[in-house]
Amino acid sequence: MDYALSARKINKSFGSAHVLRDVSFDLKKGEIHGLLGENGAGKSTLIKIMSGDYYMDSGEILMDGEVVNISKPSDSLAKGIRVIYQEFNLVKTLSVAENIFIGEMPLTKFGLVDKKEMNRWAEELLAELGIEVDVNEIVQNISVAEQQLVEIAKALSKQAQILIMDEPTAALSDQETSKLFDVVRGLKARGKSVIFITHRLSEQFEMADRITVLRDGQTIGTVNSKDVNDDDLVRMMVGRDVGDLYPRHFGTPGEIIFEAKNLHISERVNDISFNIRRGEIVSFFGLMGAGQEAICKALIGDPPIQSGTLFLNGEELVIRNLREANKKGIGYVSSDRKQEGLLPLMSLTSNITTAAFRKLAKFRIFTQKKVETKVTQNWIDRMNIRCRSQQQHISSLSGGNQQKAMISRWLSNDIKLLILNMPTRGVDVGAKAEIYTILEELANNGVAVLVFSLELLEVLGISDRIYVLCEGDITAEVPIKEANQDILMKHAVAKFLHFGGK
């Protein structure tokens, strides 16, 4: 049969790094095809070859049985291939409709933009996809999930045959994800082919008809998603059994080491109280925008809490600004690694030591390369950061390894409290398990580990105790023994239910 798209023996190298080796796979018409692999397995490169960002060194791409030449993005677009990247390409100051038709807005006979016509088209398109967004709304005013849907609508506004989605659910809550899935299933029903990339195995099973696994730049195999289970896929991805993804065993927690009492953070987020015991990992679960960001930022004093008290080891802790938080040993791993974490043009060493420059310096002024190298190497070994050298640019590492570096940044600085906001966002399964192990080790060593997460399974897998957030309030405190998906979700939407559903 003719495939919508076939990749045959694709090779691609960057300098001496052979990123793709003889990669082949077939995309059927009207199929949702999952692409799976650890970060660095070559998925992104493969996508970029199909989108025309990169040109392959050898191999061929066939569409409908004919060899096609995709050497630049416009070739790919002309063939009906659309890629939706993790980072959206929307102009935030323009309206939804303007974004959808950017580059080909309908014109009046005077050559001006025909706004009425454009809005009508946009409304039709969105209705067809079952997306409920006001086409006049400015993009920066709509939620991340809605932006994602607009991005899809934009891709489909031009004759799209193949849609490639790179981690489409990374920033979405479970509710929003299911909405997205409905839209994608609708596309499939209309005969479009979808390449679907996500680390979340459950989503692959839910969505994909077939799944192709890549490892180290090679195709490991393509399987029918009905014929396999989690363990099979993980084994294919990492080439070994990862054991339990969540390594946590439940010890007996000690005394309270960190406590927050009646924190008033903003109008919306107030009267927050929680505590962490020695050797315990505490998570905050909530839907996107339930107040996670505000609480994280308040704990590091950016901006500080308006009222309330913090205690560390029984002593009152005053955090008025970021530097004070830093001095008192509070570390923060941001959910937005690219914007708020990475120092992009710099080496792994600089990225790891940046919060501890002064501590590692002689007389706190003169840097000591030897010490920095030693510290960095220590973390590379302990965290199992995979890199070519310490001098390698952080941007060229995979998401998981970047995240390990971001955590190391704080650990070289003697931290007492580590706050992690979505610590495994954009991180592959293998690295996820490693990060969980690291967090557990930290907790056992007396660091207060506070995890903010949108992922139910993660929260259930790693925490000893879970606080549930909804609309800026803590709606429940659930010990792990009593926790399950239903209970957590119920509390996470508690306030919505109260007002008759939203």
Next chain:
Amino acid sequence: MVSKIKKETMTQVKYYLKNPVDFFIKYGLFVIFFVMVLFFSIRTNYFFQLKNFKNILIAVSVIGVISTAMTAAIIGRGPDLTVGSIVAMSGCIVANLVLMNGYPWYVGMIVALLVGILIGFLNGLIIVKFDLSSLIVTLGMMNVVRGLSFILVNGTAVFANDYRLLYLGRASWLGIPLPIIIVLFSFALIDFILRYTVFGRQVFSSGGNRVAARLAGINVNKNTIILFVISGFMASVAGLITVGIGGAAMPYVGESYALDAVTAVLLGGTTLAGGKGSVRMTLLGVLIIGILNNGMTLMNVQTYWQITAKGAFLIFAIILDSLQYQRKLSIV
């Protein structure tokens, strides 16, 4: 070990033979430098002489001193375009206080340096407090300071008839002209600060990702102000040298200095986006501009062509910068 290094070098050589563009992006500055030296040496008799090299160094000393701080500023935040005006103002302050109002020479010099620091501080403060682009703030300050310079000396050049005011520009230590010593010292100093101090490392971090640096506990705002203070100070030092070399305080001097310095810095591979760069490579950029001016003068090319050539170099430098940036990011 040795054979391993040899092997790595060989793979690199092979890689660059295959990808000459990458080679040029990385080592182009050296190529340009040697080609220019070679060209002028062949075309003029006077170029390749020790005495001429001394001339080149003295001629670039002012730009050189400015470029050191400019490199740091661009790495950490953004260019400081006020420097050319500070050069003029520094001389005019000396002229006003010492030559027109009879204060002792050292009072004039100290006040000039303090004012340079103050202007830098103001620049930094405004940029930080209102979260503005350094480009625009220092562009505005450039005219503010330029105007004040003219006012200080009533719009005309004032000849410096006090030998102590000429000392920085004309004296020699151990046969080496003082401007050369000062410029080399400036390079060594800023290089040391950037590479071996916590402040220097923080400057790189802040330039690379301001938000991330701030969240990592770095006082980005304080560092930014310090960067512009250093820049203002270096520019006023350069102003004092200028009085010495020119023999007069001139309110119109140095209009092109800021752009010359930016050109030198970018030629040296410092990224306009911040976070990456080196003062040592800026020195090479400065020398290239010096050699260009000197060589063209020796070949009796009109001065106007030198301006044009420098402009072309600036554009060339940012193209190179952009290419480098793209390549770096495309290697996943």
